[in-house]
Amino acid sequence: MLIAGFPAGAWGTNCYLVAPAAGEECVIIDPGHQAAQGVEETLKKHRLKPVAVVLTHGHIDHVASVVPVCGAHDVPAWIHPEDRYMMSDPEKGIGRSIGMPLMGELTVGEPDDVRELTNGAALELAGLEFSVAHAPGHTKGSVTFRMPETADIPSVFFSGDLLFAGSIGRTDLPGGSMEDMLESLARVCLPLDDSTVVLSGHGPQTTIGQERTANPYLRQVAAGPQGHSVDADAPRRGM
Secondary structure, X not given: OXXXXXXXXXXXXXXXXXXXXXXXXXXXXXXXXXXXXXXXXXXXXXXXXXXXEEOOOOOHHHHOOHHHHHHHHOOOEEEOHHHOHHXXXXXXXHOOOOOHHHHOOOOOOOOOOEEEOOOOOEEEEOOEEEEEEEOOXXXXXXXXXXXXXXXXXXXXXXXXXOEEOOEEEOOOOOOOOHHHHHHHHHHHHOOOOOOOEEEEOOOOOEEHHHHHHHOHHHHHHHHOOOOOOOOOOOOEEOO
């Protein structure tokens, strides 16, 4: 399997291209702010043909390049219905001006073909299988994508802004909820094998085993109701 990723734009949002191998069809995950050029360079480098864009949530730093990328390759975009509105109204999703000088010129709106994700769905795209889990907390429509373990590689978990190396996504923007975030961490992340590779929306690669040991939020939910609460100043990331 081929997974090619790069950080894009002002927030360094990780965009991933996933394919069975070089020269085959691929899925693009989270083409965010200023990601279109990186997508095209990665497609050319690995001789890939995109068949879909899938989105972990609707914040502008994850969806800003959806319209040009989908339009250039005539492919659909998949997003959870509770975050769909952010593609057309990004400021509503973050509760403040996004700052046009910082963001530059944006193509706001939906691509021609938008399809909605549901919890528990199994997407079969480009010869690959992605299990979808609804994981609210960062936004109401946040989702994760998990690929099954094979004989050659461990399971891969695209966590969006749910889980980072040593941290989690922020919960103080519209639709965010720390209660929902902790529930999603417990329900979606804790059952995964320690060997599961975590590719998040920001920052470096990690594993569930590493986060189970070192991430204060995952340790909190693993400890259950009797566990100690995380310090309010513990780091969180994302837009």
